[in-house]
Amino acid sequence: MHTSSARDAARIRVCHIVHSGKVGGVEVAAALLQAEQHPSINYQVAVLAQLPDGEPQAIKAPDCVGHGLNNPLSVLPVLKWLHRNAPDIVVASLWRSVLVGMVAKLINPKRKFVIFLHNTQYKNVLDRAAHRLGFRLADGIFCDAPATRQAMTAELPLETGQIHVVPLVARGGRSRHTPEAEQGPVGAVAGGEIRCVFWGRLAKQKRLDRAVHLLAELNNRATVPVRLDLLGPDEGELDEMLRLARSLGVEQQLHWHGAADWGRIRDVASGASFFIQLSDFEGLGMAAVEAMQLGLVPVVTPVGQIAEFTSDGVNALHFDSAAPVAERMLSVVGEPPMWERMSAAAVAEWSGQEDLSTAFETVCRQFLANQQANAANHVIRGAVS
The missing domain is CATH 3.40.50.2000 (Glycogen Phosphorylase B;)
Structure with a gap:
């Protein structure tokens, strides 16, 4: 016994x-x-x-x-x-x-x-x-x-x-503590607006200046409103990021929510099409994994393990410079079936884990x-x- x-x-x-x-x-x-x-x-x-x-x-x-x-x-x-x-x-x-x-x-x-x-x-x-x-x-x-x-x-x-x-x-995938009803993609091509989201630390490593430049390129080219939501604690980058956004004319398109729990992140991500992470370096890149599990299309620098689990044009867009990537993002949201294929491929990358x-x-x-x-x-x- x-x-x-x-x-x-x-x-x-x-x-x-x-x-x-x-x-x-x-x-x-x-x-x-x-x-x-x-x-x-x-x-x-x-x-x-x-x-x-x-x-x-x-x-x-x-x-x-x-x-x-x-x-x-x-x-x-x-x-x-x-x-x-x-x-x-x-x-x-x-x-x-x-x-x-x-x-x-x-x-x-x-x-x-x-x-x-x-x-x-x-x-x-x-x-x-x-x-x-x-x-x-x-x-x-x-x-x-x-x-x-x-x-x-x-x-x-x-x-x-x-x-x-x-x-x-991590959190985006299947877990003993995640009801089946909450699984699967939450991202969508938002009608009338191109929404992007980032979650993580607002730290130098994350290169949020690149994200602001990308937002400005999208804003200059898009025929509909664009938006970038940021969720995470500020580690010294917020003021400089806001100054850059003002200088590029996209301060109103940038929304910082502060540190947030997973429920809040999911709520904000549910209306987005893209996850943005343009870091200089990463290990696993947990936030990118979570975003893919949620069905967002990640726009990422292929650093660390991210280079292994993302495939440019298949389940992600790889970032090199802002202008050409902005054009590619507009092409993806301009053809909803393309976004849906990439979203499904992102989810499939982590299924059964x-x-x-x-x-x-x-x-x-x-x-x-x-x-x-x-x-x-x-x-x-x-x-x-």
Whole structure:
């Protein structure tokens, strides 16, 4: 007879450390894992900083909260939380979390420490330094896409089984917590208006200046109104973006909604035809995945993993410069059957994909099995030598 406590003991205990609960790709993935709770995983998440009341949050109920993003004392409640939960794996996403994970590893070297990578480039010197130090202590690395693995780990001297890709297929697709009625395309060729949408951080990496220039080119060429809706927290780019929009005469066509939860994003996206993401670099490009799952036609720079899952003219439009892409967008919306074919191809790209919690459970189990195998091999080699 299997008791509840026996089942709990058999579950893999994972404690995941992230920066905060804000709406972003890393945080959305953590929130999904927390909500879905795979039967074989006891997943908990800590945030180093609690967001102010009233600000939209992806992680609404963290299991542990630190004292602030840049407060060294944040390590104390996280260490207590780890000691109390005795996880099989400690996962750290983003550089400050990696530093906390390193302290935990030094205190308890037997506990497995994994760094989760979510991009194909470091953002700054501190980001790079923290990760390069962390790699020296980490037992393994999780990556959000093959492109991230190739860009960030190719030169690391790690053993077989230490690096794993977790396919972060996210909110737009099928999930245990998404009713069947909410599945499928929500985008449409809006009658009398060309609507575009972006969601994500308003950060330099996202190159929203390109999006504004594209909006201006559309506005100059279209015979109907055009509109670009932006949903996400401002990370220092909003003022410059608004100045550029004013100088190009499209300030009235640009609408920023601030940080938004998934319900709000779906509502705004439901009237759009295109998703715009013209980043300099990405890892997986989670927002582009979500947009395709919703049936929007993505207009994207083919960077990171986006280059692999989008096909120019088939399920997406690849961006090189604003004027020719604006012409192509007008051609697509000018022929609704063409837009519908591209929308269907975008949805089909992600159909049948397993949910995030199942993918994460599979990778965690593979990682632990490989750790055990590598440890056994070391013992054998030591005995032989």
